[in-house]
Amino acid sequence: MEAFTTHTGxxxxxxxxxxxxxxxxxxxxxxxxxxxxxxxxxxxxxxxxPGFVLNxxxxxxxxxxxxxxxxxxGSSREHAVWALQQYGFRVVIAARFGDIxxxxxxxxxxxxxxxxxxxxxxxxxxxxxxxxxxxxxxLAARQVRWAGETAAFEIDDYTRWRLMEGLDDIGLTLxxxxxxxxxxxxRQPWLxxxx
Amino acid sequence: MGxxxxxxxxxxxxxxxxxxxxxxxxxxxxxxxxxTSPQAFDGLxxxxxxxxxxxxxxxxxxxxxxxxxxxxxxxxxxxxxxxxRKNCAEFGIRLHPMGDAGQGVVHIIGPQFGLTQxxxxxxxxxxxxxxHGAFGAIAFGIGTSEVEHVLATQxxxxxxxxxxxxxxxxxxxxxxxxxxLILAIIAKIGxxxxxGHIIEYRGEAIRxxxxxxxxxxxxxxxxxxxxxxxxxxxxxxxAYLKGRPHAPTGAxxxxxxxxxxxxxxxxxxxxxxxxxxxxxTLTPFVTWGTNPGQGAPLGESVPDPEHTSxxxxxxxxxxxxxxxxxxxxxxxxxxxxxxGSCTNGRLEDLxxxxxxxxxxxxxxxxxxxxxSMLVKLQAEQEGLHEVFRAAGAEWREAGxxxxxxxxxxxxxxxxRSASTSNRNxxxxxxxxxxxxxxxxxxxxxxxxxxxxTAPADLxxxx
Ligand code: SF4
Numbered sequence: 001m002e003a004f005t006t007h008t009g010x011x012x013x014x015x016x017x018x019x020x021x022x023x024x025x026x027x028x029x030x031x032x033x034x035x036x037x038x039x040x041x042x043x044x045x046x047x048x049x050p051g052f053v054l055n056x057x058x059x060x061x062x063x064x065x066x067x068x069x070x071x072x073x074g075s076s077r078e079h080a081v082w083a084l085q086q087y088g089f090r091v092v093i094a095a096r097f098g099d100i101x102x103x104x105x106x107x108x109x110x111x112x113x114x115x116x117x118x119x120x121x122x123x124x125x126x127x128x129x130x131x132x133x134x135x136x137x138x139l140a141a142r143q144v145r146w147a148g149e150t151a152a153f154e155i156d157d158y159t160r161w162r163l164m165e166g167l168d169d170i171g172l173t174l175x176x177x178x179x180x181x182x183x184x185x186x187r188q189p190w191l192x193x194x195x
Numbered sequence: 196m197g198x199x200x201x202x203x204x205x206x207x208x209x210x211x212x213x214x215x216x217x218x219x220x221x222x223x224x225x226x227x228x229x230x231t232s233p234q235a236f237d238g239l240x241x242x243x244x245x246x247x248x249x250x251x252x253x254x255x256x257x258x259x260x261x262x263x264x265x266x267x268x269x270x271x272x273x274x275x276x277x278x279x280r281k282n283c284a285e286f287g288i289r290l291h292p293m294g295d296a297g298q299g300v301v302h303i304i305g306p307q308f309g310l311t312q313x314x315x316x317x318x319x320x321x322x323x324x325x326x327h328g329a330f331g332a333i334a335f336g337i338g339t340s341e342v343e344h345v346l347a348t349q350x351x352x353x354x355x356x357x358x359x360x361x362x363x364x365x366x367x368x369x370x371x372x373x374x375x376l377i378l379a380i381i382a383k384i385g386x387x388x389x390x391g392h393i394i395e396y397r398g399e400a401i402r403x404x405x406x407x408x409x410x411x412x413x414x415x416x417x418x419x420x421x422x423x424x425x426x427x428x429x430x431x432x433x434a435y436l437k438g439r440p441h442a443p444t445g446a447x448x449x450x451x452x453x454x455x456x457x458x459x460x461x462x463x464x465x466x467x468x469x470x471x472x473x474x475x476t477l478t479p480f481v482t483w484g485t486n487p488g489q490g491a492p493l494g495e496s497v498p499d500p501e502h503t504s505x506x507x508x509x510x511x512x513x514x515x516x517x518x519x520x521x522x523x524x525x526x527x528x529x530x531x532x533x534x535g536s537c538t539n540g541r542l543e544d545l546x547x548x549x550x551x552x553x554x555x556x557x558x559x560x561x562x563x564x565x566x567s568m569l570v571k572l573q574a575e576q577e578g579l580h581e582v583f584r585a586a587g588a589e590w591r592e593a594g595x596x597x598x599x600x601x602x603x604x605x606x607x608x609x610x611r612s613a614s615t616s617n618r619n620x621x622x623x624x625x626x627x628x629x630x631x632x633x634x635x636x637x638x639x640x641x642x643x644x645x646x647x648t649a650p651a652d653l654x655x656x657x
Binding site: 015016017018020022023026027028030031032033034035045069070073074075076077078079081096097098099100103104107108156157158169170172173174176177179180183184187188189190191192193194195 | 210211215216217219221223224230231233234237242244247250251252253258259269271272274275278288289309310312315320321322336337338339340341343344347348349350352354356386387390391417418420421422441442443447448450451454486505507508511599600601618620621622623626
């Protein structure tokens with residue numbers, strides 16, 4: 001996974017609440033067996049509307065999505081994270097995220113930033129007023145900065161460290177393979193196997 | 196201080212705990228299907244890693260499979276299913292492919308085989324894994340990176356969620372089902388209400404539910420924002436499990452039951468959040484909007500967006516759904532009725548729907564899709580398929596089908612359905628399709644009249 005320390009880019013305001021992962025990437029796109037090519041599926045139903053914010057020429061090349069509350073609810077599809085990343089997003093800011101989506105994001109190095117709803121709206125308003133506005137998301141300092149404003153966000157130390165180092169979770173767990181074996185030796189004998 | 200059921204099960208699975216790190220949790224059962232696994236297997240191959248415990252893993256084909264006999268016509272769907280077959284063969288994982296008697300929706304087959312047992316940790320690359328919580332297991336959906344992690348290590352790093360009690364007092368009135376109950380709970384706490392929590396469903400009404408009803412309730416925990424929902428195991432649970440192919444037998448059964456009886460929330464345990472609901476006040480419940488929290492009792496009308504908790508979202512939803520505030524929900528006409536899915540595709544659901552349809556005719560396109568091949572077989576042994584066919588409904592093969600429309604069963608743009616599934620998201624059942632979530636009984640009655648209808652309404656009409 002790509003390490004994340006700090007990122008500066010333009011933002012896209014998405015003033016919708018409850019953007020579920022079926023909207024982020026509709027099911028027809030999930031049939032692919034590779035990890036690439038999902039950018040075309042990102043918000044594909046909504047992108048058919050020329051007025052949808054991602055179709056605005058002023059938003060091309062933006063890399064920070066600023067969304068309404070409960071972003072990424074619903075299906076566990078990690079394809080939603082791949083689609084956002086492959087389209088060019090490095091950060092999603094929202095007041096609240098679906099648990100699985102947020103988890104999937106941190107596994108892939110897409111940074112989910114939780115800020116109070118009023119702060120999210122302030123950033124949305126600022127980028128609506130000036131689409132060229134640059135927003136900085138500083139994971140090291142746990143801050144979002146834009147137009148002279150600063151907002152602090154919370155993220156647990158472990159996830160922050162993993163993101164900043166770009167570390168693979170599996171590699172980290174395999175360091176504790178002995179403890180896993182020890183646990184396995186103590187499992188209840190009646191527990192089922194599939195064979 | 197006492198501990199909650201969720202805390203007990205969690206603690207029993209902690210492999211490693213270190214200050215400032217998530218717990219490393221052992222996973223007892225890993226379910227996989229064709230959609231969220233191919234990239235995980237690729238990851239293993241690229242890193243040269245084996246599957247640590249293939250015998251704690253089971254695979255099925257469900258999302259892409261057609262529900263009419265014959266091969267998969269869509270080449271992309273076919274490739275995905277073939278990829279699963281290759282991966283399972285290469286890594287030694289038991290697979291129930293299309294046409295196999297054990298095939299079915301992933302969350303239906305686990306309980307059916309007796310693989311889902313109290314006190315276990317169960318994961319799957321699918322958000323409705325919460326279904327298995329009905330047995331008193333901690334079961335939750337994961338993404339593909341985590342699927343790869345579980346395949347490689349049989350563990351997951353995770354922070355313990357907060358606990359929420361949903362206390363359901365009273366008894367469900369006749370004609371009111373587990374589906375109505377969970378829709379009412381979601382409408383009450385909202386689609387984000389359970390975020391960061393494991394819900395424990397408790398109380399008289401929950402104790403009174405069958406295992407199938409409990410699965411319906413736990414299934415939709417994710418629609419309330421919770422990753423998992425569970426119910427303490429009891430005699431109903433043990434009776435359901437006994438004799439299933441993978442349930443313990445002989446002396447092991449007795450030891451297991453003794454352990455399972457300890458899996459309850461202590462009297463003095465404290466939940467982080469408590470929600471109370473009185474089951475005796477409930478009536479059939481349906482959704483009017485584009486998320487499962489946008490629902491109301493069938494006897495009410497489409498709400499005025501300004502009087503909802505999120506007016507902007509409600510306005511957008513009504514526009515998408517083609518509905519006007521103030522329209523009685525009973526006057527909403529539907530084109531298609533879908534009965535099935537991991538929410539309501541089990542035998543009890545089909546029995547309930549068939550009971551309503553017996554001796555009646557449907558006026559809508561009506562798809563009946565058993566959740567698994569075993570459910571299909573059992574339903575046919577009871578002659579339910581003949582009731583559905585005589586009523587003019589289509590009796591199909593097992594799979595996810597129109598729950599998400601990855602196979603050919605989809606809604607056309609603007610087409611409206613009453614569906615026993617779990618998500619009324621925009622386009623979920625087909626681009627531009629409009630979905631109302633309902634119970635199996637309401638689905639059946641709706642198929643008879645072509646409008647959202649409860650079975651009790653039919654009796655009044657004759
Ligand atoms: S039936 Fe629907 S919700 Fe259940 S696993 Fe299949 S697609 Fe997902």
